[in-house]
Amino acid sequence: xxxxxxxxxxxxxxxxxxxxxxxxxxxxxxxxxxxxxxxxxxxxxxxxxxxxxxxxxxxxxxxxxxxxxxxxxxxxxxxxxxxxxxxxxxxxxxxxxxxxxxxxxxxxxxxxx
Amino acid sequence: xxxxxxxxxxxxxxxxxxxxxxxxxxxxxxxxxxxxxxxxxxxxxxxxxxxxxxxxxxxxxxxxxxxxxxxxxxxxxxxxxxxxxxxxxxxxxxxxxxxxxxxxxxxxxxxxxxxxxxxxxxxxxxxxxxxxxxxxxxxxxxxxxxxxxxxxxxxxxxxxxxxxxxxxxxxxxxxxxxxxxxxxxxxxxxxxxxx
Numbered sequence: 001x002x003x004x005x006x007x008x009x010x011x012x013x014x015x016x017x018x019x020x021x022x023x024x025x026x027x028x029x030x031x032x033x034x035x036x037x038x039x040x041x042x043x044x045x046x047x048x049x050x051x052x053x054x055x056x057x058x059x060x061x062x063x064x065x066x067x068x069x070x071x072x073x074x075x076x077x078x079x080x081x082x083x084x085x086x087x088x089x090x091x092x093x094x095x096x097x098x099x100x101x102x103x104x105x106x107x108x109x110x111x112x113x
Numbered sequence: 114x115x116x117x118x119x120x121x122x123x124x125x126x127x128x129x130x131x132x133x134x135x136x137x138x139x140x141x142x143x144x145x146x147x148x149x150x151x152x153x154x155x156x157x158x159x160x161x162x163x164x165x166x167x168x169x170x171x172x173x174x175x176x177x178x179x180x181x182x183x184x185x186x187x188x189x190x191x192x193x194x195x196x197x198x199x200x201x202x203x204x205x206x207x208x209x210x211x212x213x214x215x216x217x218x219x220x221x222x223x224x225x226x227x228x229x230x231x232x233x234x235x236x237x238x239x240x241x242x243x244x245x246x247x248x249x250x251x252x253x254x255x256x257x258x259x260x261x262x263x264x265x266x267x268x269x270x271x272x273x274x275x276x277x278x279x280x281x282x283x284x285x286x287x288x289x290x291x292x293x294x295x296x297x298x299x300x301x302x303x304x305x306x307x308x
Contacts, residue, residue, distance in 0.1 A: 004198065004281050004282060004285055005285070006198070007191065007194060007195030007198050007199075009192065009195055012188055012191045012192065012195070013188070015188075016184065016185075016187075016188040019184045019187075020181065020184060023177070023180050023181065023184065026302075026303055026307065027173065027177050027307070029307075030168060030173070030303075030306075030307035030308075033166075033168075036308065039307070039308055040308055043303035043304075043307055043308055044303070046303070047299050047300050047302075047303050047304075050299045051296050051299050051300065054187060054292055054295055054296055054299065055292075055296065057191075058187050058188075058190070058191050058288070058292045058295075059288075059289055059292045059293075060285075065127065065128050065129050067127045067128075067129060067134070068129065068134075068137050071137055071138065071141060072137070072141065074141075075141040075144050075145065078145065079144060079145065079148045082145070082148050082149065082152055083148065083151070083152055083155070086152050086155070086156050087152065087155050087156065087159070090155075090156045090159040090160055091159060093160070094159055094160065
């Protein structure tokens with residue numbers, strides 16, 4: 001069929017092996033019980049690498065038409081907006097709350113009640 | 114040009130079949146749906162006074178086993194696609210059958226995980242953490258069920274439709290959906306269980 005991708009079984013099996021190894025790495029790293037910031041950074045980096053392999057080889061994005069890239073580019077842009085704005089806002093609120101609590105702990109505690 | 118060939122013909126402007134373009138548009142909407150839930154999770158976690166680390170309260174070995182199962186099902190899915198391109202019906206039935214079986218194994222393991230939580234009196238109403246956990250894994254599980262139904266339909270229909278000119282494209286489409294389900298789990302697993 002035109003538009004269908006030519007299967008590459010060797011590449012599929014290589015990606016399968018890589019995904020298995022990366023899963024073992026992710027789980028092993030979690031047993032180090034790292035503090036949240038590096039744990040999130042490392043966990044996200046490995047997950048993104050795994051997702052990239054699945055998308056590129058299993059979903060055949062490698063060698064896909066420009067139209068699909070454009071479509072996904074727009075999606076990723078809006079997904080980034082969706083992630084960033086609320087996260088930024090709640091981070092700000094958290095920081096402000098902490099500043100209030102440090103500057104005037106008694107009033108802040110009273111305000112909570 | 115017969116009807117099937119007309120339907121299969123690529124758009125001159127895009128070089129992509131309508132079905133494939135439609136499926137990618139659907140997946141784009143699915144990306145936004147799960148992104149909304151991930152954002153909700155981040156905002157709730159940032160705003161919470163305390164939040165459990167996933168490994169303290171969830172079953173990491175079971176979720177790790179499920180990760181291996183889902184990755185394996187993704188590779189059996191592409192092998193089924195390869196067999197549909199090669200026009201090898203027994204090979205297609207074997208790999209697609211394994212994909213369906215692995216999907217069912219994922220659900221059974223998830224069932225054990227949910228069962229253990231319910232037995233300990235842990236429900237979505239227990240805490241915000243469990244509300245997030247059950248909502249995200251529940252919606253993902255629903256996608257797994259739908260994927261199994263679609264794949265089971267094609268497994269059954271392959272006996273009569275295998276030589277249809279659109280069949281390979283349909284398997285590529287159901288594969289795209291199944292791999293997307295795997296992709297979501299790739300982020301859910303560390304996001305909920307390991308961080």
